[in-house]
Amino acid sequence: MRDIPARIRTNTLPDPAPVPKGLDTRIHVTLPHLRGLEGPARGLHFLPRQPARSVLNGRHTSRLRGRGLNFEELRDYMPADDVRSIDWKVTARTGKPYVRVFTEERDRPTLIVVDQRMSMFFGSVLNMKSVTAAECAALAAFAILEQGDRVGGIVFGDDLRAEIKPARSRAALNRFLSALASANQLLRPEAPTVPPQSINQVLGAVARIAPRNHLVIVLSDFDVIDDQTRKLVRGLSRHNDLILGLVTDPFADNLPPDAKLVITDGVLQAAVDMSDSQVHRDLTEFAKRRVAEIVDWQRQFGISVLPLTSAEDSLVQMRRLMGLGRR
Known part of the structure; x- marks a missing residue:
């Protein structure tokens, strides 16, 4: 598992191993599934001129600055x-x-950062959050390459990080999709428990790869953020166009008030009694505070936040958020 980043850098990463027939793509994505999003991605674009209803528009003008x-x-x-x-x-x-x-500039580099940590391996309605992030990343990558810009990315899990340098080539796009499918298929309930890689480590790598004049798209649930996260986001937004794709699941917004949950990291487990009103209130407020803080960065730093949910088809919500109709 740990040699994935090195094999991507040397262009020796094979296609992900064949998956069982009938694999549920709501739980795991495959490379053919991600490649199949090329057609549906047509119509999406990340250029400064956006449809009037696109969330990438500011109050009067586009938040995207275009090529330098x-x-x-x-x-x-x-x-x-x-x-x-x-x-x-x-x-x-x-x-x-x-x-x-x-x-x-003849083209503009774009870096798509995709969270595939175990915190993303959850879904209560339609998809796992990890699947929603992977599909939206693939849609964005195809759209950006189609508009003639360079595309690359960072795919990170609990103990891996694969970096693909932005390039205007099909080969770079395929390396990105292959890394994404490989990392996604490593997410399993029986996966070894390791300390998760922090979002701050990844944002630090983004600052190194994209010092300025990049479009940076980060797709994550932003599990465990702090003041350092805020500083890193602010720094990236000063010199780049930054889009945060905040991936959530409706379960966090509507915690069942009478459920008895067992939470585990694969080794240790804890029982949570949601019938305890104080416990229910604390967990609900914790989830809402994190979302509210990230949404507030939009006002503070002039960035765009895409509110993505694992409860809805990825293409449908991407088109709606970008001011396009249903297909």
């Missing part, structure tokens, strides 16, 4: 040049006017 500019050269000022392009420091130093010439 690359500095090309300094040259002598010509009468037809825009005076705003004059480099006044160079002009003052040399005694003659110079202008800075820029060219628009």
Whole structure:
């Protein structure tokens, strides 16, 4: 399991092993299933011009800044040049006017970060949260490659992290989907218990790979966040376009008031009596506080938050959130 990141970097990762016939794709995704989302992804895009009802729009304009500019050269000022392009420091130093010439980036790198930790291996209505995150990641990856931009990603589990450098190529997309399917199929009730990798470690890796002018999409339930998470999100949002796909399950919003639950990490287990009103209230408020804090980052940092749920078809909700009709 631990050699997955190295095999991705060296492009030696084979397709995930064949899965049993009739595998329930609400629980685990397969590489063919993810590849099959290419057609449905058409119509989705992550360009600055968004439909009016898209959550990627701000109050007046798109939250997405689009492709940046690359500095090309300094040259002598010509009468037809825009005076705003004059480099006044160079002009003052040399005694003659110079202008800075820029060219628009031909494409823009996108990094899709997908959480496949054990906290995501839960679902009470339709999909596991891990499946919803994987499907939405695949839809976004196909849409971004289709619009001509570079796409790569980070797939992380409790004790693995695979990094795929953004590239405008089908090979990079296939490596990303293969890593995603492999990590997803490692999620099983009998999986060995290990200390989970923190979201802060992953966001630190994102800052290293995408220092500026990237589109960064993070799909996670954001299990266990703290002040450091907030600082990392704020730092990423200053120099990149940041979209947080917050994946939730309705069970957390409607905890049964009379249930007796057994919670386990695979080794230890604890009984939780939800008929105790204080226990029920504490757990409900804990779940709501985490969601409210992440949604509030949208206001604080000017980022976009996609509220994704494991209780609804991934394509349907992605199209709705991006202001598109049902297909």
